[in-house]
Amino acid sequence: MEWTGRAVRAVRRRGGAAAQTVRRAWAGPGRERDLVAQAGKAALAAWVAWAVAGWWLAAPMAFVAPWVAVVLVESTVYRSIAHGLQQVAAIAVGTVWATAVALVLDSPMVTMALVLPTVLLLGQWQRLGSQGVYAATGALFVLTSGQITVAASAARIAEAVFGAVVGVAVNALIRPPVYLRDTRSALADAAREAQEILDAVADGLAAGEWEAREAGDWHERALRLGRLVDQARSAIGWSRESMRVNPRGRRRHAVAPPGKVYTDALAVLDYVAVHTSGVTRTVWESADHSGKAARPTAAIAHPYATFLRHTARAIRLYSRTRFAPSGHDDSAARELREAVGELHRTLDAFRRQLPGAVADDPDALMTYGTLLAQAHRLADQLVQD
Incomplete structure (x- = not known):
């Protein structure tokens, strides 16, 4: 009973805090309203990217576009652009390297054992910053998605580029954040x-x-x-x-x-x-x-x-x-x-x-x-x- 009482009180406190945050966001400009706006923009960017890549163009890896778009609605426009360039570069490097090695060796397991250590080390490159991890992500998309072809890898890079453009555009053109x-x-x-x-x-x-x-x-x-x-x-x-x-x-x-x-x-x-x-x-x-x-x-x-x-x-x-x-x-x-x-x-x-x-x-x-x-x-x- 004591544990239940503590849990109920914790839920009430958190519920009260959430309600207070909603009231502040509704009442006027402030940090809470800024956070709500950024969340809405991220959802809009993902929706637009999926509507074009998945619904209209029926791209084979359409989820890449909204995934990149949603993570690039960053806290500042400058950061969206900088991280967008780094992320696309990392995905492209990982995708190209995994595709090249897989086509030569024709063995996904051996390819993964050779490619992943390389791209993980490459992800530490200073110029890629915090987005270096996406080099490994790009390689894994190639090696775990079935048949590996140059056309499929090129389409995947193109979808990442499109998602980045959508994410940066939404962040820059719709209520760009100013702190x-x-x-x-x-x-x-x-x-x-x-x-x-x-x-x-x-x-x-x-x-x-x-x-x-x-x-x-x-x-x-x-x-x-x-x-x-x-x-x-x-x-x-x-x-x-x-x-x-x-x-x-x-x-x-x-x-x-x-x-x-x-x-x-x-x-x-x-x-x-x-x-x-x-x-x-x-x-x-x-x-x-x-x-x-x-x-x-x-x-x-x-x-x-x-x-x-x-x-x-x-x-x-x-x-x-x-x-x-x-x-x-x-x-x-x-x-x-x-x-x-x-x-x-x-x-x-x-x-x-x-x-x-x-x-x-x-x-x-x-x-x-x-x-x-x-x-x-x-x-x-x-x-x-």
Whole structure:
């Protein structure tokens, strides 16, 4: 009964997650809708390839065309073209080599023993990339399909070429994928997480009610923030690739590819992640009493909490100026300059208070001094154009 209950709960969770994904895809643009569109395009490419090769032309190996077509509706148009060329080349090489050896030896078993090791090694050729395995697939189609003739092998290669053309054409002409929205979302998610972490630490410091476990959770979140920034970096790479040879990206009024703005934002978020990790580690070590940093007194904790709140607000405004779906937000840019000015004033006031507050603790003075230097550099980067 317990196992049945767990299974039912697992099915309900997965069913709920699937329903939520469908609702998000239906509600508006997003990753879910992009995935649904790509799945529909792959099915359409397979249908078109089969309708022409199998139904209209009645090709002898008609399944090759829809099979190649469906796997070439890739995540980017550039990748569809590159993988299509590699896959057709691999299939052609495997097919030609298997056909030639089979016609000479006239023994499928001996031919397979000689051909497969060769084409599997050939599949490791760098120019074939991840599509090298299709050399062995092409050879197996030849050696396991009955009578081997030059005409049948040529038809098989022609069907693979046709399937590749259909797959690439469908991917390029029907809602070609562009991942700029994913890039903007990844960058905004990283900025939002940094803001939330700093706000949480500021609240804890101001209230004086934070212990080692809570501080450890803040530090864990700060470490995960670095991974969010890495995901944003990967998303920028995907976005740039998705704009290559993409007719949607060349249309008038199309969104511009990620350029210097996103690259600069990534550098700033890298610095935000490092700074946030340093702040949370200092707080965690002081709460845990196992590190060199002593637990800050109210004279240090309160102004430092104020500084963290100003930093969080500046990061939120920075996100608005850089990642707004409608483009650059001028009002947010003005607010950001004001917020960074206030942040500098807070830092200057805290710097003047710090020596007297930790006069008897050189380790604490060094720790907070380092954090202050990082904070000044971060504030300068937040207003760079």
